[in-house]
Structures are given as structure tokens and as C-alpha cells.
Amino acid sequence: MKKKGAIFDMDGTLLDSMWVWRQIDVDFLGRRGFEVPSDYLEMITPMGYYRAAEYTIERFGLNEKPEDLIQEWHGMAAEAYAKKVELKSHAKEYLLKLKKAGTRIAAATSSAYELIAPCLERNGVLECFDAFVTTMEVPHGKDFPDVYLEAAKRLKLSPEECLVYEDIYKGICAAKSAGFKVVAMREEASIDDQEKIRQASDYYIKDFVELLK
Helix, strand or coil: CCCCEEEECCECCCEECHHHHHHHHHHHHHHCCCCCCCCHHHHHCCCCHHHHHHHHHHHHCCCCCHHHHHHHHHHHHHHHHHHCCEECCCHHHHHHHHHHCCCEEEEEECCCHHHHHHHHHHCCCHHHCCEEEEHHHCCCCCCCCHHHHHHHHHCCCCHHHEEEEECCHHHHHHHHHCCCEEEEECCHHHHHHHHHHHHHCCEEECCHHHHCC
8 A cells, every 4th residue: 555655635534623614614604694504514625715615605695705705714714723623543643654654745635724734733743744735726626636636746746656545525536537546534524425435445444543553
């Protein structure tokens, strides 16, 4: 399973942070008189900020600009990432093991660098990363392979030389379509898709400790 490159999704894969976004959805839509639809988080998770903002405006008929939604979401998330969000179990040990072995490591995320960097620094792993790519920097969200391909490019590696670590079904399928091998992380927020995720991925784990053996 060893590869020259490791490309990590952040929310739900490396970071135990999905609870932050669930609460933001409740608070944000609640302020506008809406409850969170059961499929809302699943729909917006692969999109990246701007497309998620456009989708939210259209779905709920909001008379607001995408930029304003993004700013509000970012403000709501910033304190949680800086002070509360932790790594998934055994993630730090696994990252340090990869780094020691000379593996090049990238982040491929829908979250802004300004959110995740303080979290990674507080958890002692920011310096493990050689590159960061967000879906805001590429044409499409995680239902396309753009963010993973750009991450591999910044690591100066081909898709075949990298492992992608993901927790969402659309991201796993997109990475596979571009020639990556994929390690799927079990995440409670994606629990309804777990059988599809297990079948679509090359490896399926519930805890990074499984990769330390």
C-alpha cells in the first residue's frame, strides 16, 4: 500500500470536524426560519464554499449573495477550528510515520486554508504537509477529480503514485476515475453511504491505527 504521495481530505477524514458543519447548518438556516433538510449536508459537502452558497441561495430562495454566505459560514467555523476541532484517532501518529518514511503529503479540501491551518498547527501536524489545495482553487468540487489532480501536481507526482484518503462517496468515485487508489475513512456523517463507500474504495478503515500495524 506504500506510495510516494498521500493526499488527505480534511473534514471527516483527517479532522473530526463534521459536527461543526452540522451545527452551522442548524444555526445558519434556523436564523432564516428553516430546518435542515435530511439531504442538505450530503448535497453541499462535495461542492466547496462558492457552489454550496449558490446552491443554498437557490434551494431556500434567499435574497443574499454567495460571498455573504461564505463570510458568515467562515466566521461561525473559525473559532471551532482554532480551539476545538481535533484530529481523528491516531491520525497524528500516521502522518508522522508517513513523513518519516519520506512520503510527500498534501491536503485536498473543501475548507479554506485559513480555517484548517490553525487547527493542524494546534494539533502539531501542519509541518507534515508539503501542499494544500482547496476546491476554491480548481474548476469543480469533489464530484470531479480536479482537487486531487492538482494536489498530485503540486507534489510532482502522478495519480498512480499517490493514495487519496477520503470519507465521502462522490470524492472517492472522482479520485478513482482519475487513476488514484483510495483509502476510505468511516465517518458517521456519511453512514448511509457506507456500503457504497466500502465497495468503491480500495481500502476501508475505521481508525488510522489500522494503518500503523
